[in-house]
Amino acid sequence: VNAARAAPAHELPVRVYFEDTDAGGIVYHANYLRFAERARTEFMRSVGYDHRRLADEHGLLFAVARADMAFVTPARLDDLLLVRTRVVRMGGVRLELDQQVWREEARVAQIGITLALVDTESLRPKRMPEALRQHFATALGEPAAPP
Amino acid sequence: VNAARAAPAHELPVRVYFEDTDAGGIVYHANYLRFAERARTEFMRSVGYDHRRLADEHGLLFAVARADMAFVTPARLDDLLLVRTRVVRMGGVRLELDQQVWREEARVAQIGITLALVDTESLRPKRMPEALRQHFATALGEPAAPP
Amino acid sequence: VNAARAAPAHELPVRVYFEDTDAGGIVYHANYLRFAERARTEFMRSVGYDHRRLADEHGLLFAVARADMAFVTPARLDDLLLVRTRVVRMGGVRLELDQQVWREEARVAQIGITLALVDTESLRPKRMPEALRQHFATALGEPAAPP
Amino acid sequence: VNAARAAPAHELPVRVYFEDTDAGGIVYHANYLRFAERARTEFMRSVGYDHRRLADEHGLLFAVARADMAFVTPARLDDLLLVRTRVVRMGGVRLELDQQVWREEARVAQIGITLALVDTESLRPKRMPEALRQHFATALGEPAAPP
Numbered sequence: 072v073n074a075a076r077a078a079p080a081h082e083l084p085v086r087v088y089f090e091d092t093d094a095g096g097i098v099y100h101a102n103y104l105r106f107a108e109r110a111r112t113e114f115m116r117s118v119g120y121d122h123r124r125l126a127d128e129h130g131l132l133f134a135v136a137r138a139d140m141a142f143v144t145p146a147r148l149d150d151l152l153l154v155r156t157r158v159v160r161m162g163g164v165r166l167e168l169d170q171q172v173w174r175e176e177a178r179v180a181q182i183g184i185t186l187a188l189v190d191t192e193s194l195r196p197k198r199m200p201e202a203l204r205q206h207f208a209t210a211l212g213e214p215a216a217p218p
Numbered sequence: 219v220n221a222a223r224a225a226p227a228h229e230l231p232v233r234v235y236f237e238d239t240d241a242g243g244i245v246y247h248a249n250y251l252r253f254a255e256r257a258r259t260e261f262m263r264s265v266g267y268d269h270r271r272l273a274d275e276h277g278l279l280f281a282v283a284r285a286d287m288a289f290v291t292p293a294r295l296d297d298l299l300l301v302r303t304r305v306v307r308m309g310g311v312r313l314e315l316d317q318q319v320w321r322e323e324a325r326v327a328q329i330g331i332t333l334a335l336v337d338t339e340s341l342r343p344k345r346m347p348e349a350l351r352q353h354f355a356t357a358l359g360e361p362a363a364p365p
Numbered sequence: 366v367n368a369a370r371a372a373p374a375h376e377l378p379v380r381v382y383f384e385d386t387d388a389g390g391i392v393y394h395a396n397y398l399r400f401a402e403r404a405r406t407e408f409m410r411s412v413g414y415d416h417r418r419l420a421d422e423h424g425l426l427f428a429v430a431r432a433d434m435a436f437v438t439p440a441r442l443d444d445l446l447l448v449r450t451r452v453v454r455m456g457g458v459r460l461e462l463d464q465q466v467w468r469e470e471a472r473v474a475q476i477g478i479t480l481a482l483v484d485t486e487s488l489r490p491k492r493m494p495e496a497l498r499q500h501f502a503t504a505l506g507e508p509a510a511p512p
Numbered sequence: 513v514n515a516a517r518a519a520p521a522h523e524l525p526v527r528v529y530f531e532d533t534d535a536g537g538i539v540y541h542a543n544y545l546r547f548a549e550r551a552r553t554e555f556m557r558s559v560g561y562d563h564r565r566l567a568d569e570h571g572l573l574f575a576v577a578r579a580d581m582a583f584v585t586p587a588r589l590d591d592l593l594l595v596r597t598r599v600v601r602m603g604g605v606r607l608e609l610d611q612q613v614w615r616e617e618a619r620v621a622q623i624g625i626t627l628a629l630v631d632t633e634s635l636r637p638k639r640m641p642e643a644l645r646q647h648f649a650t651a652l653g654e655p656a657a658p659p
Contacts, residue, residue, distance in 0.1 A: 088259055089269070090252045090393060094386035094442045097635070100576040101384065101549075104542035105237045112235055121296045122236070135541040138581045145575075145635055148388045149268045194538070194586055237540060241533035241589045244488070247429040248398035248531065255395075282394040285434045292428075292488055295535045341391070341439055382553055383563070384546045399531045406529055415590045416530070443562045 080157045080212075081114040085172075087150040097145035103180045104138060107170045110154035111184070118210035126191045129203065133166065134194065137185035143178045150174050161213045163198045164188050227304045227359075228261040232319075234297040244292035250327045251285060254317045257301035258331070265357035273338045276350065280313065281341065284332035291324045299326060308360045310345045311335050374451045374506075375408040379466075381444040391439035397474045398432060401464045404448035405478070412504035420485045423497065427460065428488065431479035437472045444468050455507045457492045458482050521598045521653075522555040526613075528591040538586035544621045545579060548611045551595035552625070559651035567632045570644065574607065575635065578626035584619045591615050602654045604639045605629050 085106045093099040111133075115121065125131050146152055153173045160167040165187055172180040190197040199207075207213075232253045240246040258280075262268065272278050293299055300320045307314040312334055319327040337344040346354075354360075379400045387393040405427075409415065419425050440446055446468050453461040459481055466474040484491040493501075501507075526547045534540040552574075556562065566572050587593055594614045601608040606628055613621040631638040640648070648654075 086256075086259075088252070088256050089387045089389065090255060090395065092388035093383045094388070094390050095383065095573060095575070095632075095635075096388050096390075099384060100579065101542045101545035104545065105235070108237060108542075109233075109235050112233075123296050132536060134536070134586075135583055137583070138541065138579070140579045140581075142576055142578070149270050191536075194536075236534045236536065237542065239535035240530045241535070241537050242426060242428070242485075242488075242530065243535050243537075246531060247432065248395045248402075251395035251398065279389060281389070281439075282436055284436070285394065285432070287432045287434075289429055289431070338389075341389075380550075380553075382546070382550050384549060399529070402531060403527075403529050406527075417590050443564050 080155045081110065081117060083110040083113050083154045083156070085109065085152045085154055087146055087148055087152065089148065092148050097147055098150075098179075100140075100142055103140065103142070103172060103182060106152065106154050106172060107138075107156075107182050107184060108135075110156045110170060111168065111186075114156050114211065118207065120207075129200065130191050131197060131199065132189050132191045132194075133186040134189045135184060136165070136187040137183070139183040141181045143180060144174070146172070146174055146179045152179060158208075158211045158213050159183075161204065161208050161211070163201075163204055164196050166207075227302045228257065228264060230257040230260050230301045230303070232256065232299045232301055234293055234295055234299065236295065239295050244294055245297075245326075247287070247289055250287065250289070250319055250329060253299065253301050253319060254285075254303075254329050254331060255282075257303045257317060258315065258333075261303050261358065265354065267354075276347065277338050278344060278346065279336050279338045279341075280333040281336045282331060283312070283334040284330070286330040288328045289326075290328060291321070291326050293319070293321055293326045297321050305355075305358045305360050306330075308351065308355050308358070310348075310351055311343050313354075374449045375404065375411060377404040377407050377448045377450070379403065379446045379448055381440055381442055381446065383442065386442050391441055392444075392473075394434070394436055397434065397436070397466055397476060400446065400448050400466060401432075401450075401476050401478060402429075404450045404464060405462065405480075408450050408505065412501065414501075423494065424485050425491060425493065426483050426485045426488075427480040428483045429478060430459070430481040431477070433477040435475045437474060438468070440466070440468055440473045446473060452502075452505045452507050453477075455498065455502050455505070457495075457498055458490050460501075521596045522551065522558060524551040524554050524595045524597070526550065526593045526595055528587055528589055528593065530589065533589050538588055539591075539620075541581070541583055544581065544583070544613055544623060547593065547595050547613060548579075548597075548623050548625060549576075551597045551611060552609065552627075555597050555652065559648065561648075570641065571632050572638060572640065573630050573632045573635075574627040575630045576625060577606070577628040578624070580624040582622045584621060585615070587613070587615055587620045593620060599649075599652045599654050600624075602645065602649050602652070604642075604645055605637050607648075 091102045155171045157169045168184045170182040238249045302318045304316045315331045317329040385392050385396045449465045451463045453463050462478045464476040532543045596612045598610045609625045611623040
């Protein structure tokens with residue numbers, strides 16, 4: 072059993088507009104990071120935390136520490152994509168996510184994201200309160216056994 | 219009676235993500251043009267035409283010829299905005315739209331857009347077939363009397 | 366004599382990259398606002414003020430209040446554009462600029478910009494200190510007689 | 513001796529504008545991919561090939577196949593960054609690059625990029641003519657011994 076795959080996934084539909092494409096006729100590669108960030112934001116919002124609440128109540132911000140991207144199939148104008156997001160690992164200061172972009176049965180992009188929790192003012196690493204970590208771990212679907 | 223105001227409006231909700239903001243803490247002004255273009259695209263899709271169909275069946279593309287923007291109230295991260303789009307005038311080669319961005323009762327931005335119909339290959343002005351113009355005029359809600 | 370044309374202009378070369386284009390094969394219209402803002406920033410820097418200095422010393426930020434854009438000739442990947450910026454009018458709280466985008470002898474876009482001076486914290490209108498206004502008026506080339 | 517480090521590097525200065533930042537006050541992570549792509553484009557241009565020439569003469573396009581990014585130090589508005597680009601490996605259909613973003617002595621971001629040569633029409637993999645590969649290998653500074 073693959074724990075990471077067993078975790079529930081969040082899904083966000085994303086439509087491709089002109090703003091997302093480039094002169095090659097396809098989605099500009101950097102824009103998949105925008106789609107992935109929208110999906111993470113909605114994932115967090117779905118469990119009760121938008122950016123403001125996390126900042127106001129805890130002085131915390133999720134900063135992107137790493138992004139590893141593979142571009143598999145080009146997406147085009149008017150395409151309706153689906154961003155599937157899963158938690159791979161959640162610690163007190165790091166959150167690892169697996170984000171996949173699909174167009175129906177075709178995988179478009181595969182994105183591994185590592186977020187680091189930082190203080191909103193200093194931008195230095197800051198540990199999540201344990202109660203908040205528990206809430207996220209349960210709500211976002213942390214794998215039972217870290218892979 | 220103001221004919222333009224009487225025309226039905228299309229409404230598209232738009233969420234503000236980090237990608238849309240700048241270091242001033244507000245939505246970067248150019249991004250309202252992205253929101254407006256998403257709204258126009260969905261307006262057209264709602265009456266049966268996405269960009270591909272218009273290109274494939276008629277060799278036509280709506281190019282932005284003019285944009286006149288007033289920025290009224292700043293929008294911020296996590297805001298849920300509403301883009302309201304109305305047809306002001308529709309000719310055979312030009313389409314004028316009024317697009318307003320609202321956050322609840324606050325007007326955020328006011329955008330007047332003039333689109334020019336162009337050939338997808340040459341990018342030169344090209345007249346819309348009359349049947350298509352009639353379809354759009356009816357479906358998009360052209361004011362009975364041009365203002 | 367046209368005072369606005371007589372004012373000295375600032376020129377910034379801008380190269381068109383994939384990021385600037387869309388699936389129509391041309392520069393995405395909203396991106397001319399990015400080019401224009403780069404040009405304004407370099408114009409201000411050329412007379413001694415980057416955004417940080419203006420914020421740190423005076424608590425001031427130039428916010429875009431209006432933008433009126435006409436798209437004349439499409440620009441394409443690899444094009445080398447020139448953004449020409451002139452002051453049209455400078456008051457204590459408003460700054461009007463004429464910004465034109467050229468590709469050699471072809472006008473690509475014409476952009477009229479109105480900036481409003483605002484407080485960096487409240488984002489409310491704030492008057493420029495007279496000494497600073499004089500500095501900018503002289504250095505940026507305010508027309509002798511407002512048009 | 514590290515061959516990859518011994519290869520000559522291309523350097524492109526990049527100024528941070530409002531368009532590049534987000535409400536966290538720092539450069540939005542996806543935008544480093546834009547900076548990196550500008551640097552690659554100028555690197556290629558410096559050895560005689562812009563996108564158009566590669567497309568017109570060879571029907572070739574460099575598509576981004578992989579991007580692995582580590583964000584080390586946040587960059588901010590008005591910062592002057594330097595993008596340093598080196599060839600790590602060059603084959604007939606793949607090109608691997610090491611791209612680093614620096615602000616003076618501080619490393620801001622580390623980006624590994626794999627480009628795949630594709631046909632401009634089909635977007636399918638297409639081999640570089642050997643003469644062109646030799647030209648690029650010499651001019652771009654392929655390491656003598658692949659790492």
